[in-house]
Amino acid sequence: MSLSGSILLVGEGNFSFSASLSQSRSEAAGGGITATCLQGQDEALRHEGAAESIEIINRGTVLFEVDCTKLGECAALQGRAFDRVVFNFPHCGRKSGVKKNRELLKSFFLSCVQVLAEGGEVHVSLCNGQGGTPADHPTREWHNSWQVAAMAAEAHLILTDVHPFQREKHQSYKCTGYRSQDKGFHVEKALLHVFTRSLPYTAAQAIVMEEAVEGETIQYNVPAELSDYIFRGFLCSGSVHPVRLAQDFLLKRLAEKWSVSMTMETFPLLLTAKQLQMCCHEVDATHYYWIELLQKDRECTDTRSENLKPACCPNVDPEREGGIYVLRPSLLPQAEELLTKKEESIKDAGISSLLFGMSGLVFRNVSINPWALPSFHELVLRGVFPSACNPVTLHGQMLETLLAPYGVSLVSEQGGLCLTAQPMGLVGRVFASNAGDDVPHVSITVCLNLDLLAVLLFSLPDWRLLWSHDPRFLKQFTLRPSPGKAFRPLSLFPEHISFDISFWTGLTWEERKFHVVVREASCGTVEQVKLVDRFSHPDLSQTSYCYRLTYRSHTHALSHTQALQFHKQLESLLSSRLQVTIR
Known part of the structure; x- marks a missing residue:
């Protein structure tokens, strides 16, 4: 535990831990110690050694009758904010079960955030097995644990560290309070859990874009579920984002x-x-985001409010409904014209060792699963090489050599090579656009998914971390670490929370639109959608669907309450947008 800053200790019994901590701190530590207990002064002093410990806390403050579940109501703590709030071996007393102790933890966490400074930490020490995390050995069954991370999430706190309780650093500490007695807990293999604040969730926003496409200036709405992927600047010059580092x-x-x-x-x-x-044949057309254009009302004379009218329906089929614009699913179409001109100059100059490249954001309207990215950064490289050197194989083997240490392997396919990794699958392709027996030079194209490669290079547990707004994420990459350095998770052991949703639909049902609404309603926290039941009513011309949604977040605190709130929001959006009847 860091000894600097202001420290609030709650639930103290004989104050021996506070005394030990006070003795360890130097005067330069600043902030001071505030030690509190639930009992009144007379009752607290009956604990063995309590009077001596209180004497030792000479530069701190000792408060009695402080309920750790109502810290915001304590007059002596009003207006104060602490860098550390410490609760050692909490217990409801006597033979209370796990449910009561869970409630104690939940109430404490909700209370302590009212006196926690920005950037502050909450330290909770528990006996081995109580916390219910994989750090416990042996690990208890989830339902039989105190579920400390889940209880903290209710107060928007995330578990950022777990390490052994360092009993040896506090030799004078006498743990008491087991079953409301002067009897100590079993602190062997006890664990200290460190919690910090989570950033709030960012709701989907309405973004109107204006761009010039082939000489025509157009306006359009960015799909709401993609609003957090726009204007992030990961590939800007000087960026230390792992996507840029991978590139x-x-x-x-x-x-x-x-x-x-x-x-x-x-x-x-x-x-x-x-x-x-021209060249998006490798992208499934059902994964396109067809865009709803906006058109200024030319007859409107009020310039203070531009009246924007939709020019076509969202999610249109270009052949059936005349839609002509789509969010780019790949950089290949834009790279084709740009790089083809440069290749001509290469051929004229006789150069055969030059690659031209471009990188940027692309979008795929894909179904939700743990490794399906609705938006990612693509790197496209093009070059012209003599056919005799077998350039597709040459480039594929070079990339495999670079990336094999990170789990990437090369697989042959018709027309080229695929770079794959487990568990995400395809991370890149190498192919020739004009291969032939009588062609002296071959145009080679390399397409790489930089987001998935960043996940592999820096051992990230989830691609969604790349889009985190938490400054602690980017801080780990400030010194531009080399690939292979272990990433320190923002949130340890995030919980999976599952809810089912059932509804009636009409004659037609487009599951793709369902996934779009799920992404928006859940703020991207749903990582798996599974169809568990389907029933067509023989008389009503209606079909019932039941899906199981799995919520989890590596970037934010996700409590059961928050997940349920997202789920209720999903029900509302489904009813209003897709005209389903929730069962």
């Missing part, structure tokens, strides 16, 4: 064999249907 790592290593030139041009996020037809 820099790849380009640096590839530059050892070939010259690499990255374009600095920016391109619109929208593509026309014509551009899509």
Whole structure:
């Protein structure tokens, strides 16, 4: 435990821990110690050694009759904020069961955040097995534990560290209070759990974009579930985001064999249907985000409020309904024209060791599963090489050599090579666009998913961490660590929370739209959607669906209460947008 800053200790029995801590602190530590207990002074002094311990806490404050579940109501603590709030071996007293002790923890956490400073920590020491986390050995069954991380999540706290309770550093500490007696708890293998505040969830926002696409200025709404992916700047110059670090790592290593030139041009996020037809054959058309255009009302004379009218329906089929714009599912269409011109100059100059590249954000309207990314950063590299050197194999093997230490392997497919890794699957492709027996030069294209590669290179447990707004995430990459350095999770052991949702639909049902609404309503916390039941009513021309949704977050505190709130919001959105009847 850090000894600096202001420290509030609650639930003290004989004050021996507070005394030990007071003796360990230097005068330069600052902040002081405030030690509290639930009992009145006379009752507290009956504990063996309590009077002596209170004497030792000479530079601190001792308060009696302080209920740790009502700290905000304590007059002596009004207006104060502590850097550490410490609760050692909490217990309701006597033969209370796990449910009562869970409630004690929950009430304490909800109370302590009222006196916790920004950036402060909450320290809770528990006997081995009580916490219900994988750090306990042996681990109790979840229902038989105190579920300390879940109780803290109710107060928007995340578990950031767990380590052994260092009894040896507090030799004078006498643990008491077991079953309301002067009898100590079993502190062997006890664990200290450290909690910090979680950032609040960011609700989906309405974003209107204006871009110039093929000479025409257009306005459109960004789909709400994608609002948090826009304008993040992960690939900007000077960025230390792991996506940028992954790109820099790849380009640096590839530059050892070939010259690499990255374009600095920016391109619109929208593509026309014509551009899509050029070279997006590797992307499933059902994964496109067809865009609803907005059109200014030219007859409106009130310039203070521009009246924007929809020009077409969302999620349109371009062949059936005339939609012509889509959020780019790949950089290939934009790279094609730009890089083809440069390749012509390469051929004319006879250069065969130069790669041109571009990178940026792409979007896929995919179903929810743990490794399906609705938005990610793609790196596209193109070059012209002599056919005789078998350039597809050459580039594929080079990438495999670079990435094999991180679990990436090379797989042959018709027309090229795939780079794959477990458990996410495809992370890149290498293919030739004009291969043939009588072609002297071959145009090679490399497409890489930088987000999934960043997950592999830095051992991230979840791709959603890449989009975290928590400054503690980027802080780990400030010194530009080399790939392979272990990532320290923001939230340890996040809980899986599952809810079922059942509803009636009409004759038609588009599951893709259901996944879109789930992403928006849950703020991206649903990581798995599973169809568990389907029933078609023979008389009503209606079909009932039942889905099981699994909520989990590696970036925020996700309590059962918060997950249920997301689930209720989902029911409301489904009813209003997809016209289903919740069962």
